[in-house]
Amino acid sequence: MxxxxxxxxxxxxxxxxxxxxxxxxxxxxxxxxxxxxxxxxxxxxxxxxxxxxxxxxxxxxxxxxxxxxxxxxxxxxxxxxxxxxxxxxxxxxxxxxxxxxxxxxxxxxxxxxxxxxxxxxxxxxxxxxxxxxxxxxxxxxxxxxxxxxxxxxxxxxxxxxxxxxxxxxxxxxxxxxxxxxxxxxxxxxxxxxxxxxxxxxxxxxxxxxxxAPKHHFIEPLFTRDPAQISEIQVLMAMMAIKGIYAPYQVQSLNHGIGFDTAAIELLLPTYGEELGLKGQICQHWALNPHPALIPAIEAGWVKSIHSFGSELGMENYIRARSDIFFTGPDGSMRSNRAFCQAAGHYACDLFIGSTLQIDLNGNSSTATLGRIAGFGGAPNMGSDARGRRHCSPAWLKAGEQARTGLGGARGTPRGQKLVVQMVETFREHMQPAFVETLDAWQLAEQAKMELPPIMIYGEDVTHILTEEGIANLLLCRTDEEREQAIRGVAGYTPVGLARDHRMVENLRDRGVIQRPSDLGIDPRQATRNLLAARSMRDLVRASDGLYSPPQRFRNW
Amino acid sequence: MxxxxxxxxxxxxxxxxxxxxxxxxxxxxxxxxxxxxxxxxxxxxxxxxxxxxxxxxxxxxxxxxxxxxxxxxxxxxxxxxxxxxxxxxxxxxxxxxxxxxxxxxxxxxxxxxxxxxxxxxxxxxxxxxxxxxxxxxxxxxxxxxxxxxxxxxxxxxxxxxxxxxxxxxxxxxxxxxxxxxxxxxxxxxxxxxxxxxxxxxxxxxxxxxxxAPKHHFIEPLFTRDPAQISEIQVLMAMMAIKGIYAPYQVQSLNHGIGFDTAAIELLLPTYGEELGLKGQICQHWALNPHPALIPAIEAGWVKSIHSFGSELGMENYIRARSDIFFTGPDGSMRSNRAFCQAAGHYACDLFIGSTLQIDLNGNSSTATLGRIAGFGGAPNMGSDARGRRHCSPAWLKAGEQARTGLGGARGTPRGQKLVVQMVETFREHMQPAFVETLDAWQLAEQAKMELPPIMIYGEDVTHILTEEGIANLLLCRTDEEREQAIRGVAGYTPVGLARDHRMVENLRDRGVIQRPSDLGIDPRQATRNLLAARSMRDLVRASDGLYSPPQRFRNW
The missing domain is CATH 3.40.1080.10 (Glutaconate Coenzyme A-transferase)
Incomplete structure (x- = not known):
């Protein structure tokens, strides 16, 4: 030219x-x-x-x-x-x-x-x-x-x-x-x-x-005060550890933001220890330096953590635990969202997160009417990494469960990422987490989107965990089974109440649905006493005074 | 502790x-x-x-x-x-x-x-x-x-x-x-x-x-001499452009290594121009600086190229075309395999590559007995990016074709990446590219692998393109249809000969299989004259003398 x-x-x-x-x-x-x-x-x-x-x-x-x-x-x-x-x-x-x-x-x-x-x-x-x-x-x-x-x-x-x-x-x-x-x-x-x-x-x-005249703003987004963890969250965390992490031998994982996963982190050195799981699960993490992970780190559960970003107040603790966190020769952390997202996608066995709504196909979304919110890292972390080729027990077992009995291309053996949605059946203001139709559909129409804004697709979700139990969607063989498995853990929401009781019991017999009792979990044991730290102060103490929470998290 | x-x-x-x-x-x-x-x-x-x-x-x-x-x-x-x-x-x-x-x-x-x-x-x-x-x-x-x-x-x-x-x-x-x-x-x-x-x-x-006493070794791996492109490859390239790139409006893509894709690159400014596709397809690329892309770049087809690595001899050309390639203020290119792989996975509509073997489920592998080879970038580029959320015409159309008529989680609308396998039905030494069973299975047993080393899974492949035609696997609704669609483009290989002729004709009527004539392609037009460059020298000329091929590619 x-x-x-x-x-x-x-x-x-x-x-x-x-x-x-x-x-x-x-x-x-x-x-x-x-x-x-x-x-x-x-x-x-x-x-x-x-x-x-x-x-x-x-x-x-x-x-x-x-x-x-x-x-x-x-x-x-x-x-x-x-x-x-x-x-x-x-x-x-x-x-x-x-x-x-x-x-x-x-x-x-x-x-x-x-x-x-x-x-x-x-x-x-x-x-x-x-x-x-x-x-x-x-x-x-x-x-x-x-x-x-x-x-x-x-x-x-x-x-x-x-x-x-x-x-x-x-x-x-x-x-x-x-x-x-x-x-x-x-x-x-x-x-x-x-x-x-x-x-x-x-x-x-x-x-x-x-x-700049002022330091740039940093939000301590990943700090959760253990004092606010409920006993239902303790129960759900017990189910996550005993019902998912243990049987799949999950070694590398990501936790989303929230009290649900904070409860799991705080249960590792107590309930996890009791189950003899130390060294068997949860050694490698892609996540920000969650303060709630301090007790597990101190108890020797954690081998490595790579982070998207840092967390305010954790600087001195990270510096003093450089074997665990990625730090430079200067002692401060090096985070990197691109690499951590790549690692979360390709090198982690499990992603566990929460959502606002789940439909009968297992599609989930945090999109609600009148808001265009987006999903950050969840679609990447919460989708099956189909380019992955290295094996781990968790990945192989999930893949095998998903494919047993299938023929053709879908039946060809491959592994699968564990993608867990952990939600209470009702969220705040008694809004049900389980719905017949996601708000995302109406939002897509409102905002003229080509597709409904789904955060994690039902095709990629492997487990739904509520206070009522765990639904293992990998084991469902038909759309109807999947629907009933979801209804079967949806509690007293309209979706839960409309379950086919006989089919749900059948799914329970097959282990597709597991209640706390099926897992040998006594709900009476699910008390806040099981948390390795029950307050911000406990976290500071566990860190040997190295963790310095932002002012708003201090009440002493 | x-x-x-x-x-x-x-x-x-x-x-x-x-x-x-x-x-x-x-x-x-x-x-x-x-x-x-x-x-x-x-x-x-x-x-x-x-x-x-x-x-x-x-x-x-x-x-x-x-x-x-x-x-x-x-x-x-x-x-x-x-x-x-x-x-x-x-x-x-x-x-x-x-x-x-x-x-x-x-x-x-x-x-x-x-x-x-x-x-x-x-x-x-x-x-x-x-x-x-x-x-x-x-x-x-x-x-x-x-x-x-x-x-x-x-x-x-x-x-x-x-x-x-x-x-x-x-x-x-x-x-x-x-x-x-x-x-x-x-x-x-x-x-x-x-x-x-x-x-x-x-x-x-x-x-x-x-x-080091000597400069580090660099292999000019992405250089293909246009003189070696066959007329069958020209025909297949015409089918790729008219039968896949055009109807899906593929704007961002990756080409693997090889003469097949080099032929496509060399046909854009000739055949693609004739079809009026300039500006409609192939504007953004994740690929190394392929010399075969020079004529398309010069003709104004290409807006941007991001690269995994560079290519020997292309240095001065890249420097003089800094609008197209990622270069530093110093003028030399900046490649980055991690970012380019992330971009190839998440920001490209299409991956097209080749393989040694394809089975009846569409699984493909370059693994052969007695060799443990691995697959480089192909599993990442050649898998559906299930975390992707941005829409493009190609991605939406592929997703819609894959899901039409399906219910449940699998039927929830989402886009899909185009993953094309482009192979001649027989490779060198008359080995059939289509097989009942991949060597990968036997290799897995030999080498005690947990899973057969499959490069691209049939679940992720959307099209198979041979000299006989294009099989659109997105449109197949059953394992049997998929098998016959594959047999239907497998030519005179045993797999191709064992086709069910009536079913194949039915798939052809439905547009699942398309022959050159179905696409309005006259095989007599498929001559080397259609290539925008027919020799290394033509490439150098097209580059205005800026491309300087390594010695072994020069015969003048």
């Missing part, structure tokens, strides 16, 4: 850098800029229709840059296409209201999901798609390549090298996609220092550094 | 570094060591039973370090557990014969697969498992954490910062897992320089650097 220009992206990068150098003059020292010029920088560097990746996940937030972005001149900077893991801050939507941004591709919008739905229906915001994190990162290299990225790090040196600290999270994926495609990387940092503890992102990959 | 020590990994790291400093004395300048001391370094740093990650994929090889490893003292260094993407060099197995290494976890062993099988049966080598690349990387963070990594980069500076050059490949995954778990990272480099073109790996993450 005579005359076609093939380096527009690199030329644009240089033009943007030059324009910034001119506009900022002496305020720019190398790559470092005083924070009061940030809006000027963005006004200069951004162009209409740019794809802009704004860092922020469920923990750290490039909040100073998010606030600066709201202040750019919409006459100059508009129609931005925002790419972000999580919509968390009000500013993340303000940019749409103010006509600065138009289109959005994202993974999770929990705190902003209702406002997001309103902006979509008013036409101020177009949703490209909802993704799981690793999927969104993948698209950064394929068809959603960022032009500009706004990221957060802990500190920078004068050259622009970055230290992310323990919350590395999404930064490496975002920066790599941007820096190597002619993009501009702008980092907010808490501190400028002479020498970094270590370099997490080389200065070559960074265009500008701004020291 | 009173008295438990929690920093053994970090302590060991420091001990290893100290021992090395003592043993190497003045030969060690910072982190840089003269190459003649490499064996001494390994003898000092390695300990029995260490997990050692030796870098090498299908392209670049840490070959100098591999040769040094064979020379360590087995009385001192033994029982190593080797972790590697690819077994490619003789030294990769010599370490087992010499009692230095004992256990192996890997992904692909093409060139060494027969010798590997022998070492396994003689008991000199224990295979942990075969993985797909991203799965192996995932385990580096979970239960296969390396103690020592031996890696390859292009150059280093005096501090130990590394420039990997265009062949970054597996390096970031290996180094991150090792450097942040108390491990030792040893890099061989081609050059020591004052200033690197860019930093790919920060010095903080690197323990030792050795300038």
């Amino acid at each position: 005579g005359g076609r220009i093939w380096n527009t992206r690199e030329t644009q990068r240089l033009q943007r850098l030059n324009k910034a150098a001119q506009a900022l003059g002496n305020d720019l020292t190398g790559k470092v800029l005083p924070h009061h010029r940030t809006v000027d920088l963005l006004n200069t560097v951004l162009q209409p229709f740019d794809r802009v990746c704004l860092e922020g996940n469920n923990q750290k937030q490039a909040d100073f840059l998010a606030k600066a972005l709201v202040q750019v001149n919409p006459a100059r900077v508009n129609n931005l296409h925002m790419l972000q893991s999580v919509l968390a801050l009000p500013q993340h939507l303000d940019v749409f209201e103010q006509g600065i941004a138009k289109r959005l591709d994202f993974s999770f919008s929990g705190p902003q999901s209702a406002r997001l739905a309103k902006l979509v229906s008013s036409g101020q915001l177009e949703v490209g798609a909802i993704h799981t994190y690793l999927e969104l990162f993948g698209r950064y290299f394929i068809d959603l390549i960022p032009n500009v990225s706004l990221i957060a790090a802990h500190s920078a040196d004068a050259q622009g090298n970055l230290y992310t600290g323990p919350n590395t999270e999404d930064t490496p994926a975002i920066v790599e996609a941007t820096a190597f495609s002619g993009g501009i990387v702008i980092a907010q940092v808490n501190e400028l220092v002479d020498t970094l503890p270590r370099i997490d992102v080389p200065a070559d990959w960074v265009s500008f550094v701004v020291k | 009173g008295g438990r020590i929690w920093n053994t990994r970090e302590t060991q790291r420091l001990q290893r570094l100290n021992k090395a400093a003592q043993a190497l004395g003045n030969d060690l300048t910072g982190k840089v060591l003269p190459h003649h001391r490499t064996v001494d370094l390994l003898n000092t740093v390695l300990q029995p039973f260490d997990r050692v990650c030796l870098e090498g994929n299908n392209q670049k090889q840490a070959d100098f370090l591999a040769k040094a490893l064979v020379q360590v003292n087995p009385a001192r260094v033994n029982n190593l557990h080797m972790l590697q993407s690819v077994l490619a060099l003789p030294q990769h197995l010599d370490v087992f014969e010499q009692g230095i290494a004992k256990r192996l976890d890997f992904s692909f062993s093409g060139p060494q697969s027969a010798r590997l099988a022998k070492l396994v049966s003689s008991g000199q080598l224990e295979v942990g498992a075969i993985h797909t690349y991203l799965e192996l990387f995932g385990r580096y963070f979970i239960d296969l954490i390396p103690n020592v990594s031996l890696i390859a980069a292009h150059s280093a500076d005096a501090q130990g910062n590394l420039y990997t050059g265009p062949n970054t490949e597996d390096t970031p995954a290996i180094v991150e897992a090792t450097a942040f778990s108390g491990g030792i990272v040893i890099a061989q480099v081609n050059e020591l320089v004052d200033t690197l073109p860019r930093i790919d790996v920060p010095a903080d993450w690197v323990s030792f650097v050795v300038k």
